Amino acid sequence: MSEPVIFELSRAGRRAPTHAVAEVPAHTIPEALLRDAPPVLPEVSELQVVRHFTRLSQLNFSIDTEFYPLGSCTMKYNPKICNRLAMLPEFLERHPLGDVERGQGFLECMFELQEMLKAVTGMTAISLTPMAGAQGEFAGVAMIRAYHAARQDHERCEIIVPDAAHGTNPATATMCGCTAVEIPTGPDGDVDLDALRRVVGPRTAGIMLTNPSTLGVFERHITEVAEIVHSAGGLLYYDGANLNAILGRVFPADMGFDVIHVNLHKTFSTPHGGGGPGSGVVGVNDRLAAFLPVPIVGRTGADRFVWLTEQDLPQSIGRLSAFMGNAGILLRAYIYMRLLGGDGMRRVSEYATLNANYLMQQLVKAGFDVAFSERRASHEFIVSLKGIAGETGITAMDFAKALLDRGFHAPTTYFPALVAECLLIEPTETETRQDLDAFAAALIDIRDQARTDPDEVRAAPRTMPVRRLDDVRAARQLDLAWQGEPESS
Amino acid sequence: MPYIPHTDDDVAAMLAVIGVDSTAELFDEIPDGLLIDALPGIPAALTEAGITRLMRARAGRDGGAVSFLGAGAYEHYIPAAVWDIANRGEFYSAYTPYQAEASQGTLQLIYEFQTMMTGLTGLDVSNASLYDGASAFAEACLMAVRANRKSKSRRMLVSRGVNPVYRAVARAIGGGQGIELVELPLDPAGRTDFDALTKFDGEAFAAVCLAQPTFLGTIEEADAITDWAHAHDMLVISICNPTGLALLRPPGEWGETGADIACGEGQPLGIPVSSGGPYFGYMVCRKPLLRQMPGRIVGRTVDIEGRPGFTLTLQAREQHIRRSKATSNICTNQGLMVTAATIYLSLLGAEGLRRTALQCHANTNLLAGKLAQLEGVSVAFDTYFHEAVIRFDRPVAALVDALGERGILAGYDLSEHYPELGNALLVCATDARTHEDIDAYVAATRSALDRSQAA
Amino acid sequence: MSEVPDNLKYSSEHEWVRLEDDGSVVVGITDHAQAALGELVYVEVPEAGQTFNKGDACIVVESVKAASDVYAPVSGACQAANPALGDAPELVNQSPYEGGWLVRLQPSDPAELDELMDAEAYARLLAESGG
Incomplete structure (x- = not known):
C-alpha cells in the first residue's frame, strides 16, 4: 500500500500544460542573475498529480475518517460549512493591503469575532494576529514583559511554569528572554501552593497556567494562585489549550488571569490541516490592553471598520506576521461561533465533559488505572499503563500502535510526563456514546491480548501502510529530501 | 444541538x-x-x-477589485486541482503526524515538499514550514545567532531591500532575545549598497540579510555580498520569492559557497491572498546548520520489514522535548498550506513555474513601460522581477484613491517606508492580470493625472 | 547492573572522569546514563578552546525521544572532542568508557577532581536510586 515518491513518477519533458502560458515571454533580466539549470521539480501530468495526492490522503487517519482522541488537541468535527464559506471567492481574492472600503464585509466579521472572544473569556480587548498557540503564548509573555518595563520594573524576568505544563510554556519564556521556573504539582493534581509561595518574589514576571490543567483536572485553588502571584507583583497567563472544557462555564478573567490565548483550532474547530495552520488569538484585561500586538480591527461610527495600528497603540509589542495573521482561519472560527450561539457553546463544554467522564468511568470499571480518578475529569483524562507494562511488558506506545489496527487514532502518549506510561484521552463532544464504548472495548481487547499474546501487540500495527518505523535510523542516517533511490543497505 | x-x-x-x-x-x-x-x-x-x-x-461587499498590489502577497492563477485535493478531509482534518504509521500521507507529502524547496533554493535541508514569511525571517535571525559559532553577536545587518514589515516582525519576535537589526542602505539601482556594507568591516554581526527580489522588486547581485559576509564570519540569510526562484540564481549558488539560510513567504505557491493568511513560511539551510533549524522535519526511514516509510525526525530540538532549551517555541507548521503548495509545484513543474515567473515579469514590464510614457511618470529602477517602483510628480495617495474608485488596486504607496524615493508607487502585474487589465490601469491613471492637473 | 570501572571518578550527574598523565581529563557519560538515554543519534560537542565552569552544560546528547545536557564535572578548557562521534554517536552506547568518550578538558582547578566520587561511592549512589 505504498505510493512512490512523486519524483519517481516524473519523466523528462512531460508537462501539465493547462496551468502555464504557452508562449514564453521575452525578459529583460541580465543573464548573470539567472539560474543555470532549472530546479528539480517533478514532471507529471495532472491526472498523475490527482491520483498521487488522493492516494496519499488515503494513507492518513483524520477526524473525518476515524475517532481521534488526541489529548490536549481537541480533535472535534470540523464543520464543512465553515470551510466552504471561508473559501468564498471574494474572501480568497481580497488582498491584505486592499483598501478598507473594499473589505468591510471581512472586517465586520473580524470585529465581531473580537467581540465574541471578549464575551467568552471575560477579557476586555483582543488581538487576532497570533498565528498559533505558541505565537499567542509569545505575545502574552511579551506583553507581560512590556507591562513591567513600562512601569520601570526591570527585574521581573522569571516565568513560573508548573511541571505538568506543555513544553511550549518554558520554550516561550526563553524566547521572550525570561527564565522558566518550574513548580511541582501536588498529589491531588493541583498546583503546590507552598512551592508557589516560595518561588514568587521581586523577580516574578508572571505565571503560565492551563486550567483545567494538562492532568485533566480543574485547578481548584486558582483564586489563591492568582492572589499569591498578584501580591508578588506578577501577572497571570492563561494557556487556552483546554478552554473546550469550560467554555461558557467560567470566564478565565474571573479566575484572575490577565492575559489569555485561545487555540481557535481546538475550541472553535478550525482545521488542524496535518499540523496547521492554527490560530492563537490573545485577550487581555485593561492592564495589558495598550500592549496588544497589531493590527486590531476597530470601529468608527456605527458601521465602518478600520485597522488599528502602531499609531493607535504606540506601546504595542508590535507585529507578529506580515499582515494580520491567519485571516482565513479566523473566518472559519467566526462562522463556527455564529452557528453555535451562546447556548451551543455551553453545550460544547457540557458534552465534552460528559464524554470524558463517561469514558473514564467505563475504563475505571474495566480495571484500568486512571490518574486522579477520585477527581472529576475535565474534558480529558489520563490512563496509566504502568501496571500493565510491569505485568506484561506492553507499553503505552504498544497500546497506541495496537489502537491503530483497531481503527482508532491513538491518544496522546507519554504526556504529561508526570504520569508513567500514560495515555491522555480527549474524546470531545462530537463523538457518540457508541464510539466511546467501541474505543473502551478496543483498549480492553488490547489488554487481554497483552496478557495472552504480548508479541502480537508488540507487532502492531499490521494494517497500516507501514509497520513500526525505525526512528533511530531516521535520525542517524538523515534522508530529508529525495535524491534518487538510495543504495540498499 | x-x-x-x-x-x-x-x-x-x-x-x-x-x-x-x-x-x-x-x-x-x-x-x-x-x-x-x-x-x-x-x-x-x-x-x-x-x-x-x-x-x-x-x-x-468585498469583491470585484482588480489588484496590482503585491508588497508581499501575490495573486497567481491557482489550478483547480490544488484546493480540490487539499480540502479532502483526510488532509484537512488530520493533525500533526505523531502516529507516523497512520499519517504516511501527510508525512510523505511533507518529504516531497522538503525536496521541492531544496530544489528551488539550491540548499540542503528544508523544514516542514513555519507560520509565514515574516515570522520565518524572525526565526532565521534567531537561528543565525545560534548557528554562528564564530561570532557571539546578536546583531543582524539587514538590507533596506528586505520587506519593512518583516524587519518589524524580526524586531518584535527577536527583541526579547536581544536581536538587533542594523540597516544597510540601497544604491541608486535599488540594490543593497556594497560600499556601505564594507564600512562595517571589523564589526561583529551574526548574519547579513538580503531579499531576492527586494521589496522594491529589484534583483540583488548577491555574490560579492555573500563572499564578503563569509570572509567576515557572518552568515547570509536570503529571503526569496519562491516564484522568482524558478528564474533567478538560487541562494545556494550565491558567491563561492552559497547563502546559509533561505526563508520567505510560500503564499505565491498556490495559496490565495485571502486577506493575509493563512500562508506559510519556508526555511531551508545548509546541512551543518540543520540542528539549529526550528520547526518540524520529516525524514525517510524503513519499517521493521525494511519497507520505506516517513516519520518526524530530529524532534529533540523541539519544545516538547527540550522545553526551555528548544530552538523555538513553535509547534505547528502550516500543513494544509504546504499540502496546497506541494500540489501546485507538482502541477506546474519547473517549466510551468518558470513560465509563470516570466509572465509576471512581462506583465509588470508592460505596465511599467506604458506608465512611463505618461507625463510626469517614470520607472525608478531598470532591473526588476515582477514588481516595479513607479515615480510620480505628485503624491500617490490621491492616485491610489482615484483608481480605487474605479475598482483598481493601484499598488503600494512607498512614501511611509521609503520616503527617500519621493512619490513612489510599487506596482505588480502577475499572471492573473491580462493586457486589458493593464490597459485599463494605464487609462485610469492617465485620466486621474489629467484631472488632478486640471484641479 | 551497569558497569562502573574502578579507575575512574564520577559525578552525581552520571559523568565519568579519567585523569591522564599530562594533567588533562577525559570525560564521558556512564554506562548507567547511556542505558537510560537509549540509542543516541547525535552528540553536540564544544569546540576546542571553549571554557567551562564546573556544572556548566557543555555537551548535548540526543536520542530519538530525549536530549540531555552533559555538565562539566570540573572547570576547564576543552582541548578536543571525540572526532568519531560525528559519524558514530552509537559509540557512546556501545563503549561508554572507551570508544565513546566525549571530550578532553584541561582542568583549571585540579582540586575539583577530589570532589568527585570514586567507583565505590558511585555504585552506591546507583544502588540507592534503584539503578
Whole structure:
C-alpha cells in the first residue's frame, strides 16, 4: 500500500500544460542573475498529480475518517460549512493591503469575532494576529514583559511554569528572554501552593497556567494562585489549550488571569490541516490592553471598520506576521461561533465533559488505572499503563500502535510526563456514546491480548501502510529530501 | 444541538455510569463563585442556511477589485486541482503526524515538499514550514545567532531591500532575545549598497540579510555580498520569492559557497491572498546548520520489514522535548498550506513555474513601460522581477484613491517606508492580470493625472 | 547492573572522569546514563578552546525521544572532542568508557577532581536510586 515518491513518477519533458502560458515571454533580466539549470521539480501530468495526492490522503487517519482522541488537541468535527464559506471567492481574492472600503464585509466579521472572544473569556480587548498557540503564548509573555518595563520594573524576568505544563510554556519564556521556573504539582493534581509561595518574589514576571490543567483536572485553588502571584507583583497567563472544557462555564478573567490565548483550532474547530495552520488569538484585561500586538480591527461610527495600528497603540509589542495573521482561519472560527450561539457553546463544554467522564468511568470499571480518578475529569483524562507494562511488558506506545489496527487514532502518549506510561484521552463532544464504548472495548481487547499474546501487540500495527518505523535510523542516517533511490543497505 | 450526537437515552445512560444526576454536577469542582450560567454576549445560533446568507452578503461587499498590489502577497492563477485535493478531509482534518504509521500521507507529502524547496533554493535541508514569511525571517535571525559559532553577536545587518514589515516582525519576535537589526542602505539601482556594507568591516554581526527580489522588486547581485559576509564570519540569510526562484540564481549558488539560510513567504505557491493568511513560511539551510533549524522535519526511514516509510525526525530540538532549551517555541507548521503548495509545484513543474515567473515579469514590464510614457511618470529602477517602483510628480495617495474608485488596486504607496524615493508607487502585474487589465490601469491613471492637473 | 570501572571518578550527574598523565581529563557519560538515554543519534560537542565552569552544560546528547545536557564535572578548557562521534554517536552506547568518550578538558582547578566520587561511592549512589 505504498505510493512512490512523486519524483519517481516524473519523466523528462512531460508537462501539465493547462496551468502555464504557452508562449514564453521575452525578459529583460541580465543573464548573470539567472539560474543555470532549472530546479528539480517533478514532471507529471495532472491526472498523475490527482491520483498521487488522493492516494496519499488515503494513507492518513483524520477526524473525518476515524475517532481521534488526541489529548490536549481537541480533535472535534470540523464543520464543512465553515470551510466552504471561508473559501468564498471574494474572501480568497481580497488582498491584505486592499483598501478598507473594499473589505468591510471581512472586517465586520473580524470585529465581531473580537467581540465574541471578549464575551467568552471575560477579557476586555483582543488581538487576532497570533498565528498559533505558541505565537499567542509569545505575545502574552511579551506583553507581560512590556507591562513591567513600562512601569520601570526591570527585574521581573522569571516565568513560573508548573511541571505538568506543555513544553511550549518554558520554550516561550526563553524566547521572550525570561527564565522558566518550574513548580511541582501536588498529589491531588493541583498546583503546590507552598512551592508557589516560595518561588514568587521581586523577580516574578508572571505565571503560565492551563486550567483545567494538562492532568485533566480543574485547578481548584486558582483564586489563591492568582492572589499569591498578584501580591508578588506578577501577572497571570492563561494557556487556552483546554478552554473546550469550560467554555461558557467560567470566564478565565474571573479566575484572575490577565492575559489569555485561545487555540481557535481546538475550541472553535478550525482545521488542524496535518499540523496547521492554527490560530492563537490573545485577550487581555485593561492592564495589558495598550500592549496588544497589531493590527486590531476597530470601529468608527456605527458601521465602518478600520485597522488599528502602531499609531493607535504606540506601546504595542508590535507585529507578529506580515499582515494580520491567519485571516482565513479566523473566518472559519467566526462562522463556527455564529452557528453555535451562546447556548451551543455551553453545550460544547457540557458534552465534552460528559464524554470524558463517561469514558473514564467505563475504563475505571474495566480495571484500568486512571490518574486522579477520585477527581472529576475535565474534558480529558489520563490512563496509566504502568501496571500493565510491569505485568506484561506492553507499553503505552504498544497500546497506541495496537489502537491503530483497531481503527482508532491513538491518544496522546507519554504526556504529561508526570504520569508513567500514560495515555491522555480527549474524546470531545462530537463523538457518540457508541464510539466511546467501541474505543473502551478496543483498549480492553488490547489488554487481554497483552496478557495472552504480548508479541502480537508488540507487532502492531499490521494494517497500516507501514509497520513500526525505525526512528533511530531516521535520525542517524538523515534522508530529508529525495535524491534518487538510495543504495540498499 | 449542532454537531453533538447524544440522544436523551444516551445522556441518561452515561450519567448513570458516571453516577451523577445531571451534567451540571460534572462541573462541581469549579468553585461556586466562578461559575456562570449564560453567555449573553454571544448572538443566538444561526442555521447553516442562515450563516450562508450572512457570509454571502459580507463577501459581496468585498469583491470585484482588480489588484496590482503585491508588497508581499501575490495573486497567481491557482489550478483547480490544488484546493480540490487539499480540502479532502483526510488532509484537512488530520493533525500533526505523531502516529507516523497512520499519517504516511501527510508525512510523505511533507518529504516531497522538503525536496521541492531544496530544489528551488539550491540548499540542503528544508523544514516542514513555519507560520509565514515574516515570522520565518524572525526565526532565521534567531537561528543565525545560534548557528554562528564564530561570532557571539546578536546583531543582524539587514538590507533596506528586505520587506519593512518583516524587519518589524524580526524586531518584535527577536527583541526579547536581544536581536538587533542594523540597516544597510540601497544604491541608486535599488540594490543593497556594497560600499556601505564594507564600512562595517571589523564589526561583529551574526548574519547579513538580503531579499531576492527586494521589496522594491529589484534583483540583488548577491555574490560579492555573500563572499564578503563569509570572509567576515557572518552568515547570509536570503529571503526569496519562491516564484522568482524558478528564474533567478538560487541562494545556494550565491558567491563561492552559497547563502546559509533561505526563508520567505510560500503564499505565491498556490495559496490565495485571502486577506493575509493563512500562508506559510519556508526555511531551508545548509546541512551543518540543520540542528539549529526550528520547526518540524520529516525524514525517510524503513519499517521493521525494511519497507520505506516517513516519520518526524530530529524532534529533540523541539519544545516538547527540550522545553526551555528548544530552538523555538513553535509547534505547528502550516500543513494544509504546504499540502496546497506541494500540489501546485507538482502541477506546474519547473517549466510551468518558470513560465509563470516570466509572465509576471512581462506583465509588470508592460505596465511599467506604458506608465512611463505618461507625463510626469517614470520607472525608478531598470532591473526588476515582477514588481516595479513607479515615480510620480505628485503624491500617490490621491492616485491610489482615484483608481480605487474605479475598482483598481493601484499598488503600494512607498512614501511611509521609503520616503527617500519621493512619490513612489510599487506596482505588480502577475499572471492573473491580462493586457486589458493593464490597459485599463494605464487609462485610469492617465485620466486621474489629467484631472488632478486640471484641479 | 551497569558497569562502573574502578579507575575512574564520577559525578552525581552520571559523568565519568579519567585523569591522564599530562594533567588533562577525559570525560564521558556512564554506562548507567547511556542505558537510560537509549540509542543516541547525535552528540553536540564544544569546540576546542571553549571554557567551562564546573556544572556548566557543555555537551548535548540526543536520542530519538530525549536530549540531555552533559555538565562539566570540573572547570576547564576543552582541548578536543571525540572526532568519531560525528559519524558514530552509537559509540557512546556501545563503549561508554572507551570508544565513546566525549571530550578532553584541561582542568583549571585540579582540586575539583577530589570532589568527585570514586567507583565505590558511585555504585552506591546507583544502588540507592534503584539503578
